[in-house]
Amino acid sequence: MSEVAILGVGMTRFTRQAARGAAALVGEAVREALDHAGLRAADIQASFCGSALATAGAGQQTLKNVGLAGRPIINVENACASGSTAVLEACAWLRAGLCEVALAVGVEILSDIRGPLPTTDDWYFQTGLNLPGWYALKASRHMHEYGVTRAQLAAVAVKNRRLAAENSRAYFQAPVTLDEVLQSRMIADPLTLLQCCPKADGAAAAVLATAAFARRRGGRPIAIRGMALTSGTAVFVAGQPSESAGQRAVLAAYGQADVEPQDLDVVECHDAFSIGEILYTEALGLCAPGRGGELLASGATSPGGRAALVNPSGGLLAKGHPLGATGIAQLAELVWQLRGESAARQRPQARLAAALTMGAGEFELDANACTVFVLEQPHPT
Amino acid sequence: MSEVAILGVGMTRFTRQAARGAAALVGEAVREALDHAGLRAADIQASFCGSALATAGAGQQTLKNVGLAGRPIINVENACASGSTAVLEACAWLRAGLCEVALAVGVEILSDIRGPLPTTDDWYFQTGLNLPGWYALKASRHMHEYGVTRAQLAAVAVKNRRLAAENSRAYFQAPVTLDEVLQSRMIADPLTLLQCCPKADGAAAAVLATAAFARRRGGRPIAIRGMALTSGTAVFVAGQPSESAGQRAVLAAYGQADVEPQDLDVVECHDAFSIGEILYTEALGLCAPGRGGELLASGATSPGGRAALVNPSGGLLAKGHPLGATGIAQLAELVWQLRGESAARQRPQARLAAALTMGAGEFELDANACTVFVLEQPHPT
Numbered sequence: 001m002s003e004v005a006i007l008g009v010g011m012t013r014f015t016r017q018a019a020r021g022a023a024a025l026v027g028e029a030v031r032e033a034l035d036h037a038g039l040r041a042a043d044i045q046a047s048f049c050g051s052a053l054a055t056a057g058a059g060q061q062t063l064k065n066v067g068l069a070g071r072p073i074i075n076v077e078n079a080c081a082s083g084s085t086a087v088l089e090a091c092a093w094l095r096a097g098l099c100e101v102a103l104a105v106g107v108e109i110l111s112d113i114r115g116p117l118p119t120t121d122d123w124y125f126q127t128g129l130n131l132p133g134w135y136a137l138k139a140s141r142h143m144h145e146y147g148v149t150r151a152q153l154a155a156v157a158v159k160n161r162r163l164a165a166e167n168s169r170a171y172f173q174a175p176v177t178l179d180e181v182l183q184s185r186m187i188a189d190p191l192t193l194l195q196c197c198p199k200a201d202g203a204a205a206a207v208l209a210t211a212a213f214a215r216r217r218g219g220r221p222i223a224i225r226g227m228a229l230t231s232g233t234a235v236f237v238a239g240q241p242s243e244s245a246g247q248r249a250v251l252a253a254y255g256q257a258d259v260e261p262q263d264l265d266v267v268e269c270h271d272a273f274s275i276g277e278i279l280y281t282e283a284l285g286l287c288a289p290g291r292g293g294e295l296l297a298s299g300a301t302s303p304g305g306r307a308a309l310v311n312p313s314g315g316l317l318a319k320g321h322p323l324g325a326t327g328i329a330q331l332a333e334l335v336w337q338l339r340g341e342s343a344a345r346q347r348p349q350a351r352l353a354a355a356l357t358m359g360a361g362e363f364e365l366d367a368n369a370c371t372v373f374v375l376e377q378p379h380p381t
Numbered sequence: 382m383s384e385v386a387i388l389g390v391g392m393t394r395f396t397r398q399a400a401r402g403a404a405a406l407v408g409e410a411v412r413e414a415l416d417h418a419g420l421r422a423a424d425i426q427a428s429f430c431g432s433a434l435a436t437a438g439a440g441q442q443t444l445k446n447v448g449l450a451g452r453p454i455i456n457v458e459n460a461c462a463s464g465s466t467a468v469l470e471a472c473a474w475l476r477a478g479l480c481e482v483a484l485a486v487g488v489e490i491l492s493d494i495r496g497p498l499p500t501t502d503d504w505y506f507q508t509g510l511n512l513p514g515w516y517a518l519k520a521s522r523h524m525h526e527y528g529v530t531r532a533q534l535a536a537v538a539v540k541n542r543r544l545a546a547e548n549s550r551a552y553f554q555a556p557v558t559l560d561e562v563l564q565s566r567m568i569a570d571p572l573t574l575l576q577c578c579p580k581a582d583g584a585a586a587a588v589l590a591t592a593a594f595a596r597r598r599g600g601r602p603i604a605i606r607g608m609a610l611t612s613g614t615a616v617f618v619a620g621q622p623s624e625s626a627g628q629r630a631v632l633a634a635y636g637q638a639d640v641e642p643q644d645l646d647v648v649e650c651h652d653a654f655s656i657g658e659i660l661y662t663e664a665l666g667l668c669a670p671g672r673g674g675e676l677l678a679s680g681a682t683s684p685g686g687r688a689a690l691v692n693p694s695g696g697l698l699a700k701g702h703p704l705g706a707t708g709i710a711q712l713a714e715l716v717w718q719l720r721g722e723s724a725a726r727q728r729p730q731a732r733l734a735a736a737l738t739m740g741a742g743e744f745e746l747d748a749n750a751c752t753v754f755v756l757e758q759p760h761p762t
Contacts, residue, residue, distance in 0.1 A: 046610075052437050053437060055499065056433050056434060056458055056460055056499070056741075056749075057458075057460060057741060057749050058458075060612060060749045060750075069614050070611065070613065070614040070626075070629075071611070072610040072611065072612065073459075073612045073750065074457055074459060074466055074469075074470070074610070075457065075458040076455055076456065076458075077437055077438075077439075077456040077457075077458065078454075078455060079437055079438060085455055089470060089473070092470070092477045092479055093473050093477075094477075095477035095478065095479070096472075096473045096474075096475075096477040097476065098473055098476070118436065118437070229427075229453040229455070230451065230452070230453065231450055231451055231452060231453065231454045232450060233450050233451040245451075248451075360437075360441075368438050368441045368454070369441075369453075369454065369455070
């Protein structure tokens, strides 16, 4: 078993529920994660709260209502990777011996924000580009370089909406057809409305512990075999960068875990826009560079496919994307898969899984943060 | 030597300089810290940016300009303890073996905020209490319980303004008299204007490394012997809490370092308001509970006094308090003291030092975060 394990996970449904407030969302996710871990709030020794847009003190204000005041609480922010960064910080504390049991929670309330989400004052945002625009540029370049088609892009949404129909926590639970995706309103060419994730409100939580604690407690711990965090190089070069923040994070995490992409049974990756799943399945090595569209179209990443099942939760496109909660929700789905608890969307005999979360990664050169985790079910069922 | 050491520190002057922008302030502090450590940006493997009020991506936006893009960058927020929490996270990564050399930076721009700083929507802020009001309540209670006098409170500002006169990085560099402090405008009885820290803009940075790296590099590393983070219990009880967030952090850090308060040569503690220094010298055990006013009045914590020299930098009252930068600036002063680099405000033969930083700790029951660090000069000069 690796040094650190996930003992339990929880999450709210991702939907429009701003009026409930962050404390209620966090409370629901944390209570489920504690129950799933078979632990009580008193067992948690330190907490990490990830949110991209929350105001100061988000963790303290929400966690004191679930009995976690008095102990260390740290708020972390890394754009859309805020939640997965909170998990990474919990792992750092566990590995450092600063605690034996830690909580990571991510939360975001987006549905009450009118218009586009706030961006930085970097020159590229000042030009008028926004997040769909950046991903659209990536999609156009990928189509030009590798022949990815509009139908392949749209098929990402079709696959993920179909999977989300089996996930009661997803924002969208109705399947859509390829025509519906292609015919939906154009947002940023080539990305139509149904290829853009919805603004959602939600929270997700994970209880983590040292391997020694996990062994003592029993239960069904999922081992963290590899974890990595990178940021973009912020350097513009002609054409594509030779190695993206995502690729570097993948290489580091796979190296720690000593795994190859073909070993993976399940993957959750950052499909904030349809092109995201294509780019990140390539970064994860599920196919050669540029072949992500074909991989998807072949059905290899769908249920029963020959490669890893990708985004069984429905992904960001169908499950929704409350920024700070997303990275932990991805890990939650992987934990359920590895514990055989994913019901109708279960990948049979899932043993090894990976999650890739991209923070402000609408272009890889300047990603704020990319996290990759490799999880393993230590005792195959 | 302990497992983790500070190799170098840097900070801007704390003053009104909002127009320079966060990137310029961070750049100045980081370059000084790297020079002080004898390292280059390329040596830094991970960075942690603390800010209480910055918008998303503060670390990435500022650190890419000093050559730190591409590697892990994590933003942390813990109110006024954001900077010291960034140091703590760097230490966690170093102790966890996630990197060998890390940077912590804190930054805040406050002078362009009109009126009171933003607070949470907790009921006690909704009553109209603000930060000076909370500390004023603490001061009134302390006067009632222990007989602390208005003159003792005011004398904190006199001592710290006198020390700041020797610190070219301080906001206020002119000494003040006891009468001037007592006669300045009343802000929240008993706290007059000169007993409240000024809104300042600034940044501070620290380069940290594993003990193994520090030994290989030579230089003058300062060992971190103890570090602790607590939060308030958020539970109201009659009278004073039996043990505050500050006291719990002090006990934990002293326990790790195996030191007693009388061993300390220098202390930096959170005098955002004059009563703060009195409360926190008590929490640090420099005197018995309730005796902080007498300790100060006796001159024991002034230059040449019998106890630890307290707030040689001028403290928050005179040096200024750019929230996220404060915790690292406190550690910077301690590092300079322990390296014998504090010029006219140097405590001779300083060997052991402690810093206490209180995040949203205007009342201890509900502090968002309190950090305590114990630093040691490993090779007495």
